[in-house]
């Protein structure tokens with residue numbers, strides 16, 4: 399018996415050998431990604447400068463990068479930018495937290511109870527036939543033009559995709575692993591923590607990825623509808639002032655928020671789903 | 676047979692399906708003595724998995740009961756471990772973490788669990804792969820991890836549901852020998868479902884033949900071959916005769 403084990407060829411190579419190889423390839427790829435992003439941004443700015451120069455448009459139609467960066471520097475230094483960014487970021491994160499927690503909670507319950515899902519399903523789907531953004535004005539009427547209405551809009555916008563992903567994720571947990579947990583006498587909590595969460599994690603993170611993007615949209619739309627602070631407000635304001643460089647500066651700030659959130663989720667994915675690589 | 680370690684008493688299982696009840700197991704009676712190696716063979720769809728799941732407390736019988744220590748099973752008991760047809764490993768856990776899972780659920784300290792896991796991994800010849808993930812393993816290695824995970828619970832009874840059915844003949848033979856060695860050294864009682872008559876005769880003290888569905892026990896063979904089974908036993912006359920009789924019993 400011992401002999402048969404020793405002969406087995408796969409045991410002659412140390413597993414570490416393969417690990418090292420695979421990991422360094424992954425790291426190289428990641429480094430390339432890290433370079434690709436700033437490189438791409440620089441390329442876009444170059445293109446933009448070129449178009450602005452060749453077309454020679456008036457500043458209020460297409461400002462060149464220099465005037466936008468001047469504007470950006472100015473509002474950064476006098477605190478205006480942070481004042482508005484702070485508000486929008488707060489709304490995005492608040493809405494995300496609220497939407498994420500309620501949607502995952504409800505999604506889990508619905509995934510576990512087909513009866514409840516059948517009962518509530520039609521309402522949930524019907525509620526989706528009205529785009530969440532369309533009721534933004536109503537929420538502003540009800541909850542005022544402060545942060546609360548924006549948080550609610552964000553939460554509403556992210557709710558459905560995260561709900562669906564949670565249901566799909568929890569439902570897709572392998573039946574064999576469920577039987578295994580049963581045979582090992584795992585209780586509900588242990589099954590939840592040791593099986594359901596890790597098994598559903600890829601799908602849950604997929605929902606979160608969509609969620610962060612939608613949340614940014616929700617906050618901006620909410621601010622368009624009625625507010626006196628935030629990057630959406632700033633965009634609206636700059637439109638009224640025909641200050642297009644200011645609008646661009648606000649857009650850049652928004653883009654930075656979106657991108658940062660996206661990168662955070664991607665990083666989370668790399669960390670939590672390391673076993674898939 | 677004086678004291679049975681496991682007993683099926685008038686055991687039946689009917690599945691509710693869309694077109695009425697489907698009787699899978701029909702009032703089966705048998706008992707297993709401590710230390711016995713029993714193989715269950717039968718045609719596909721006869722109810723072998725159903726029977727094994729009831730023996731493991733995973734599935735409640737429609738009538739009758741499975742008794743351990745004269746008490747009916749209502750849930751999976753700690754003294755029984757199951758090796759499934761699929762390895763059922765968690766892909767996000769390393770081999771070591773997979774093997775630890777049962778102890779983690781019991782609340783054993785991490786350190787003690789890791790120590791025990793190293794021991795059983797050595798037992799199944801996978802010490803070098805403790806830190807690998809399941810997808811880095813071959814099918815046979817995955818089943819050995821599943822076996823280690825069953826052994827770490829120090830069961831008295833090991834239930835195996837065609838554990839090596841998906842593997843090639845050579846790997847299968849090697850793992851069967853390993854099962855025999857573990858059964859002997861760990862003083863287990865083993866009940867194994869298999870499609871393979873050859874395998875059943877090689878391993879078992881007793882072979883139960885299930886009839887086509889609804890399953891009853893069509894035949895109960897005592898395998899009177901010497902233990903430990905010599906490597907060339909498969910080529911003896913007695914082995915061939917037993918295999919032939921079992922094959923006939925399944926046909927009928």
Ligand SMILES: Nc1ncnc2c1ncn2[C@@H]1O[C@H](COP(=O)(O)OP(=O)(O)OP(=O)(O)O)[C@@H](O)[C@H]1O
Pocket residue numbers: 690691692697699717718719720721722723724725726888
């Ligand atoms: N959950 C279930 N619901 C309804 N019917 C089932 C269920 N599980 C099994 N059956 C039916 O019960 C019968 C026995 O199934 P079982 O899986 O026990 O057979 P088996 O002997 O293990 O087959 P195989 O050798 O192919 O694995 C089959 O006819 C099957 O269709």
Ligand SMILES: [Mg+2]
Pocket residue numbers: 723724725
């Ligand atoms: Mg089966």
